[in-house]
Amino acid sequence: MTTQQLIDQIQQKKSFLCVGLDVDLNKIPPHLLELEDPIFEFNKAIIDATHDLAVAYKPNIAFYEANGLKGWVSLQKTIVYINENYPEIFTIADAKRGDIGNTSSMYAKAFFEDLNFDSVTVAPYMGKDSVEPFLAFENKHTIMLALTSNEGAFDFQTLKIDGKELYKHVLETSKTWKNSENLMYVVGATKAEYFTEIRKIVPDSFLLVPGVGAQGGSLSDVCKYGMNENIGLLINSSRAIIYASNGIDFLEKARAEALKMQQEMAAILNTVQ
Numbered sequence: 001m002t003t004q005q006l007i008d009q010i011q012q013k014k015s016f017l018c019v020g021l022d023v024d025l026n027k028i029p030p031h032l033l034e035l036e037d038p039i040f041e042f043n044k045a046i047i048d049a050t051h052d053l054a055v056a057y058k059p060n061i062a063f064y065e066a067n068g069l070k071g072w073v074s075l076q077k078t079i080v081y082i083n084e085n086y087p088e089i090f091t092i093a094d095a096k097r098g099d100i101g102n103t104s105s106m107y108a109k110a111f112f113e114d115l116n117f118d119s120v121t122v123a124p125y126m127g128k129d130s131v132e133p134f135l136a137f138e139n140k141h142t143i144m145l146a147l148t149s150n151e152g153a154f155d156f157q158t159l160k161i162d163g164k165e166l167y168k169h170v171l172e173t174s175k176t177w178k179n180s181e182n183l184m185y186v187v188g189a190t191k192a193e194y195f196t197e198i199r200k201i202v203p204d205s206f207l208l209v210p211g212v213g214a215q216g217g218s219l220s221d222v223c224k225y226g227m228n229e230n231i232g233l234l235i236n237s238s239r240a241i242i243y244a245s246n247g248i249d250f251l252e253k254a255r256a257e258a259l260k261m262q263q264e265m266a267a268i269l270n271t272v273q
Contacts, residue, residue: 001118006090007230009055014266016231018056020238022063029246039074046242049255051086053262056234058092079115091118098123104133112137119143128177135179142183149188149211171201189217195225210236223268
């Protein structure tokens with residue numbers, strides 16, 4: 001998927017919602033556990049209920065790896081289902097990979113070719129030779145961790161080097177890498193006050209923003225400081241939507257939560273367009 005196709009979808013749906021598919025077997029409706037592949041059946045149901053309200057889905061790979069081979073099968077079935085039934089949807093493998101050379105090339109092949117995701121999250125700690133192998137794939141996107149929403153983010157990301165925070169050095173350096181136009185960045189919603197500074201460095205890039213809702217991030221603040229002329233935001237919501245209920249009404253509750261977010265986004269879009 002090209003960036004323009006993503007922008008077009010945002011405009012058509014009046015939404016920049018990304019639904020995180022972080023499936024925990026201990027939290028899904030118990031009646032699904034009787035099925036052959038409860039993870040896939042849960043995902044399929046959530047996707048069918050929300051696809052007209054969301055522009056992206058983001059499986060967190062750890063939740064699938066934790067279930068061994070069965071988890072990988074569920075992941076593959078999920079991405080195939082999205083690609084075949086809702087090809088306009090932008091898909092994100094939340095894998096946070098980050099190794100060098102051939103290892104990164106193999107990770108990239110796994111997610112971009114074998115599983116056919118549109119994008120993958122990566123950690124930049126090992127520098128350009130851990131990220132550039134992902135950037136080499138045409139019409140695929142690499143979403144690099146920039147400033148995260150967890151408490152430990154302050155351990156390293158905001159440390160000052162020569163008077164400038166480390167995350168700013170990372171952002172600036174990443175723009176010099178080959179095919180950097182394929183980069184997007186993860187910026188946590190709980191760091192809304194930093195968006196203005198981030199936009200000075202990467203004014204045109206898409207930002208994947210976790211942390212709205214359950215983690216306390218404000219949608220209006222993120223949009224106020226982080227939105228650009230092409231919207232440039234993907235707001236992720238996982239638990240608030242997919243675990244809105246674990247009863248037989250889980251689909252209705254999930255859709256209601258997604259609709260609530262989409263309506264907030266539509267209202268914001270109507271004020272800026």
